[in-house]
Amino acid sequence: MAVFYRRLPRMDYIRPDTVDEVLDILAKGEPGRYKVYAGGTDVIPKIKKRIMPPPRILVDLKGIKGMDYVEYDEKVGLRIGALASVRSVAESTVIKEKYPVLSQAARSIASIQIRNRATIAGNLCNAVPSADSAPALLAMDAELRCISKRGERAIRIDEFFKAPGRTALEPDEILQEICIPAMNEKTKGIYGKLSPRSRMDLAVVGVAVLGRSEDGFFKDIRIGLGAVAPKPIRALKAEELLAGSNICDETINDASMAAALDAKPIDDHRASAEYRRMMVEVLVRRGLKYILD
């Protein structure tokens, strides 16, 4: 058990005004000296509990102007700045209209107090397997624009998560923007989350199903799974099975079972691996039926 000190350790605090300043700091290559944070709702408790080695200096990214945008363009799709709060994403009218599954996932995160502070970018960088925004963003093929002194690069979200708490971000790099392609107008999506409490709880299983039906066939079905593997994953076997398949109960059942096998859950105090696997099957089936509705 981690010891919980309640107090933060002695550290300095800075609030740079520009991305360049942040990158300069990170480019110094002094691992452990700096810790960047946006909302702080994961970083601060981790430092208090000494799960994360206390940095010498906390670097507050919120001083950077104009990074909290949510912008939509019919051609480009959706762009979410790294400092956009979970609440602003959950309440954005354009996201509600064009990407309801993301809006739903954002609303399911913790409490209002947390959503006011936390960011979607931070939810991804924290990289817990149960991150609520991850299954939806995986299903939507989000691309993560990252920046460092060495330049910019885009990381596909399915290559971003490496292990519990670990991402593809280099120590000198920050996540700058989340890009989500424009969706076909007929695309529907739903995020199913199971947790013992209806609010303020981590997902025991999180399943995002996205896609559409066209002339009796499944089209572009994408399934993101959370809390059932060391990192958020796509249910690729299930997706493959559905690609171009005609719509019938048998396909839906086969795909749901395939998704359950795509999951690699563990037993822990929240739920058993067996239960998680069964619930993946149930939630994928529900998701597919919702798309057909």
Added chain:
Amino acid sequence: MERKKIRFTINGRPCELEIKTWQTLLEVIREDLKLTGTKEGCGEGECGSCTVIMGGRTVNSCLVPAMEADGQEIMTIEGMSDGDKLHPIQEAFVGQSGTQCGYCTPGMIMSAKALLDENPDPSQEEIREGISGNLCRCTGYTKIFESISAAAQNMRLSQK
């Protein structure tokens, strides 16, 4: 490192303080400003006892580095009443017995205020959602929902 100066407004009063850079907003409110209405519960953002309103939005003050308060407007439970005259939400918590041990009450009231500021006529579901980040171990919540409903109604009536 060590101490830095911050300026902010607390309960409508401008304030200038020298704080340790690693203090949380909660510590500054309770220990430096001696406003002990705001409570520390879990210290990790689960319970909502330390809820205050910063820049118009509720936050768990135990998770906010106090340095971030610089330039902000903050409201705590002490800022709710007008002298001896309680705020209608406080009146309703008294009237409807929305308080038992009282530890969660300041946080509850701050969340209720933020809710009613945005939505003067919330449904039962919206009230539940609005205080879902505040835990109460005594009341079973029913009396708290009733208090917030009553407060909303009284505030709407007095507006007319």
